[in-house]
Amino acid sequence: MAELAQYLTLGLAGETFGISIRNVREILDMRPIARLPHAPEFMLGMIDVRGSGYPILDLRLKLDLPAVAATEATRIIILDVPVGDRVVGVGFVADCVYEVTDIEESSLEQVPDVGGKWKSDYIAGIGRKGDRFVIIFDLARLMTATDASIGVVATPSNQLAA
Template identity: 80%
Template sequence: MAATSQYLTLGLAGETFGISIRNVREILDMRPISRLPHAPNFLLGMIDVRGAGYPIVDLRTKLGLPAVAATEATRIIILDVPMNDRLVGVGFVADCVFEVTDIDEQAIEPIPEVGGKWQSDYAAGIGRKGEKFVVIFDLARLMAADGMTEGSAARLDASFAA
């Protein structure tokens, strides 16, 4: 029997991405985000969820896609992201969330080597759901890509708690 894992599938600029359900804490409707001065452009700010502060990352900006205004479908996905041997709570803004789906682990293919500077280091591989391709995020590499390190996340936590 093929080993399957569950992934939360989300939409971003018309493409489908997947995040292991093991990393997902909850999915929230879009809400006001408190801006942080001098934060990197992909870091929208912080939100409070039941007394805990979470940094919020715009996945579009993080992936080099054009920013768009939030819609009724926009969601914040609260995740446990592995950073330096611990899990850090981070929120990702996605255009929409589709479903939790099973993806066959054996069918996940490596990212194609096409040469050049294709930004693909954030992806663990490409899975399939029917005829659709699902780009599976490697959360640790995605967050390490632009300097969102454990130290900056800890400083955010500290500044939000103050």
């Protein structure tokens, strides 16, 4: 029997990405985001969700894609993201969310080796759903060491909200 894993599929710049459902806390409609001074460009700021503060990252900017204005389909996905030796609540802004889908683990393909350097270290594998490819995020690698300060930002906010 093939080992199936569930992924939340989302859209970014016309491509389909997947995040393991085990990491997903909730999906929210777009809402105002409080800006943080001197934050990296991809870090949009913070939001409050039931008394807890979450840093919000724009996945488009994180992946060096052009920024776009939010639409009615834009969503904030609150995730449990591994950052170093702990798990941090972080929100990712995506163009849209499609569905939770099953993908056969054994069918995940490795990132193609094209003989040159390209930013692919955030990809855990590439799955297929029908005739579409689903690029599966490796959240730990997506949140590189340069982003480790996110957890520090989230902690004081959580304490203030309490």
